[in-house]
Structures are given as structure tokens and as C-alpha cells.
Amino acid sequence: MKRGKIDIISLGCSKNLVDSEHLLRQLQAAGYTVEHDPEHVNGEIVIVNTCGFIADAQQESIDTILQLGEMKRRGRIGRLIVMGCLAERFRAELVDELPEVDRFYGKFDWRGILDYIGKAYRDDLAAERVLTTPGHYAYLKISEGCNRFCAFCAIPLITGRHHSVPMSNLLDEVRYLRDKGVREFNVIAQDLSSYGLDLENRMMLPELVDRIADIDGVDWIRLHYAYPAQFPMELLDVMASRPNVCSYLDIALQHISDKVLTAMRRHIDRHATERLITAMRQRVPGLHLRTTLMVGFPGEGEAEFDELMEWVKQTRFERMGAFAYSEEAGTYAAQHLHDDVPPEEKQRRLDSLMALQEGISMEIQQEKVGRSLRVIVDREEEDCYVGRTEWDSPEVDPEVLIDKSQPLTIGDFTTVQVTQALPHELIATPI
Numbered sequence: 001m002k003r004g005k006i007d008i009i010s011l012g013c014s015k016n017l018v019d020s021e022h023l024l025r026q027l028q029a030a031g032y033t034v035e036h037d038p039e040h041v042n043g044e045i046v047i048v049n050t051c052g053f054i055a056d057a058q059q060e061s062i063d064t065i066l067q068l069g070e071m072k073r074r075g076r077i078g079r080l081i082v083m084g085c086l087a088e089r090f091r092a093e094l095v096d097e098l099p100e101v102d103r104f105y106g107k108f109d110w111r112g113i114l115d116y117i118g119k120a121y122r123d124d125l126a127a128e129r130v131l132t133t134p135g136h137y138a139y140l141k142i143s144e145g146c147n148r149f150c151a152f153c154a155i156p157l158i159t160g161r162h163h164s165v166p167m168s169n170l171l172d173e174v175r176y177l178r179d180k181g182v183r184e185f186n187v188i189a190q191d192l193s194s195y196g197l198d199l200e201n202r203m204m205l206p207e208l209v210d211r212i213a214d215i216d217g218v219d220w221i222r223l224h225y226a227y228p229a230q231f232p233m234e235l236l237d238v239m240a241s242r243p244n245v246c247s248y249l250d251i252a253l254q255h256i257s258d259k260v261l262t263a264m265r266r267h268i269d270r271h272a273t274e275r276l277i278t279a280m281r282q283r284v285p286g287l288h289l290r291t292t293l294m295v296g297f298p299g300e301g302e303a304e305f306d307e308l309m310e311w312v313k314q315t316r317f318e319r320m321g322a323f324a325y326s327e328e329a330g331t332y333a334a335q336h337l338h339d340d341v342p343p344e345e346k347q348r349r350l351d352s353l354m355a356l357q358e359g360i361s362m363e364i365q366q367e368k369v370g371r372s373l374r375v376i377v378d379r380e381e382e383d384c385y386v387g388r389t390e391w392d393s394p395e396v397d398p399e400v401l402i403d404k405s406q407p408l409t410i411g412d413f414t415t416v417q418v419t420q421a422l423p424h425e426l427i428a429t430p431i
Helices: 014-029 055-073 085-097 110-116 155-159 167-179 205-213 234-241 258-264 270-283 302-315 332-336 343-366
Strands: 002-010 033-035 043-050 079-084 137-141 184-188 220-226 245-251 288-295 319-324 372-380 385-388 399-402 413-422 425-430
Touching: 002 014, 014 033, 014 043, 014 110, 014 137, 014 184, 043 055, 043 085, 055 079, 055 085, 079 085, 079 110, 085 155, 137 167, 167 205, 184 205, 205 220, 205 234, 234 245, 234 270, 258 270, 258 302, 270 288, 288 302, 288 343, 302 343, 319 343, 343 413, 372 399, 372 425, 399 413
Parallel strands: 002 033, 002 043, 043 079, 137 184, 184 220, 220 245, 245 288, 288 319, 399 425
Antiparallel strands: 372 385, 372 413, 385 399, 413 425
């Protein structure tokens, strides 16, 4: 155990990671050595920032806590603190089931953690973070919570109603990160589309992105987790006109069958969805759409699944992920709908959908062979550099493997020529 050191292990989504980075800065300012490395945990205090979104993520959080509890019993770590979404949602149960944990805190109670260790929260550091990503890119969380209340989603039960971070605070944070060397900003929220509605009763995302794009040194802005209903169409003009706003949009569509969309309480139908996608692709040249789809939702029969497959085949998403429905306690679906698709059938549908998408992805990747593309260099490996285009978000999208015919610098932009395509990678040479 290393005295004066605090380890934070951050599980789940990039929104959790941003919370962990802000807390790390507060702890650092309080005089602690801080670290975010789950492979070398040995702190006087260990904090686990948990995920509580779906069953698999919840189990990962529990398993991590149990492993750390064993390390605590062996004297390798000191106090064990659990925070985040799982603790916010299931705190009463966890206190009884996990006695090895010293304290539980919710998703937003950073002051409580600092009070517990005898330190004070510093408001003057609200824009500051200890980056745990490579130094050239960062995530920028612009809001929390959600007012959509989709039938399957537990997020409103965990994070509450939608609340936006004031624009001036976000611009300060961007400038702070820019001064630290960040060049790529991945803008994230549970519902990007609603940004600003709770601040000024208007959709302020287009203005926010435009103002971030004005900041010197911001080379790439990429947008994650828009909601299709009431989408702020003015954003498309900003994306098309600002060269440092990537032609990339992550928008979770979930399904296309009107029957399933209605049961999901998604507030949109097939016609409106298709009209939105058409407008996006017409108004933003070269746009790459990433979406997430769900299979096996209650009431999804073979006809609805076949409709989904045919639509994916026609729409040809550049990026797509999918998951099988799992019932989450407290949601509308868990309370009012019968989970009528057997697990093995959900898995079959998921496998079929992803196999279809892999073929589409391969065809889209092949279209890039011979093209010159601008990439950011993320890291160096033994036989190549690894980078990404503007259409590739960190960790979830394809990478570009660049040969070592020229020396490259991590965090810099370079132009490469694509020589080969694989479903999840491009092979390229520097120009």
C-alpha cells in the first residue's frame, strides 16, 4: 500500500471517465498522488466509479469491487470507496451485500468523498481535470440525465432529469484542456439534442459547437449520443460550415419498426427517422453516422426483426453497434411489458445483425482505398503507428495502421494514403 496515493478505477462509459478526471484533479489539489491504472492498484484509498446501466456492466462493477475487497483484506490497499451509477441506483442493497466497502457515494457527491477524507471541494477547479486519455484528445460532457424516459432505459432513474452544463463553464473547460495540449474534443451527453433546454428553453447545441469551433487550437470536434426526436437541425449547418467539426454523428436510433418504436416510447416513427437521415446526409458532405440498435425488445417478432435487417441493408450505416434487450428493474418495460423473446433468439438476432453490418462496414472501408486522408496519431506500436480519421472515435471505431516509412509524432496530424482495407482497420502509408 502506498501512503498518500489514491487510485480511481473508472468503469462504464466516457461520461463516467469525465467525472473521474474531475475528481482526480480535486484529490490532486488536496495533496494526494493520484492514478488511474487498474493494473497497478496500491493506494491508501481506492475509489471505484461504477456503471449501473445494464446487467453486464453492473456485474463488472460488482466483480471489480469484490477483487478490490480481497486486496484490502490482504493489506494491499487501504480504504475502499464506491461511487457512481451502481451506487446511485442500488446503494441500500450494496451496503448490506458488500461490507468490505468503507463508504458508498452516488454519482455526483464528490464533496461527500472529499469530506470523508478530510478535504474540501474547491469550486475554483471546476473546469480542471487530470486527463486519463492520451494527452491529445479528451471527452467533454455537456449535460447529464435525460427527460426522454424510453421504456427500456434506466438512465433517468440513475442520473435524474436532464441538466445542461452552462455554456461559459464548458468553454472555460475547453480552453483549459486546449492549454494542456488537447486538440480533439469528443462532445458527449446522454442526450446531446436537448442541450440548453433547461438553461434558456431553447436548443443551444448548434451555438455551443459553433463557439467551441471558434477557439484557437481546437482541431477536431466530434459529437456523441444525439437523440433523433426534436433533433436541432441547425447543427447540420454548423457541421457543414466549420472545418474543425468532424463529419461524424453518433445518434442512437434503436429500431425502425413503428410497432417497436412505439413500444420503446421513442417519440419518433420510421418515416421521421428516414427523413432525418436523408437530411443529415444531404446537408453534411461525407457524413459518417454511428448508431446503436436493439434486438429482442418485447413484441419484436420475426416480421419486425426482418424489417430492421432490411432497413440496415438499405441505409448502410458507416458505424453501428447493437445489443440485446435486457430487462432493467424500475423501467417502464420491466413494469408493463412481457420479455417474450427467448435469450437464444435474442443472441441469434444480434449475431445476424452484426454479421450484416460487418459486410457493410467492409464495403465502406474498401471505398477509402487509394484515398489520401488526414489522421491523428494515437500511439506507436512495434511495427506501425496507429491513428484515426475524423470518422473514427477513440476505442469504438476503426483505426488506421500506418507503416513506419516516416517518423511520426504522437498527437500530431498527418496525411496518409490508404493502401488496404479491413472491416475494422485501414492500412496506410504516410505521404
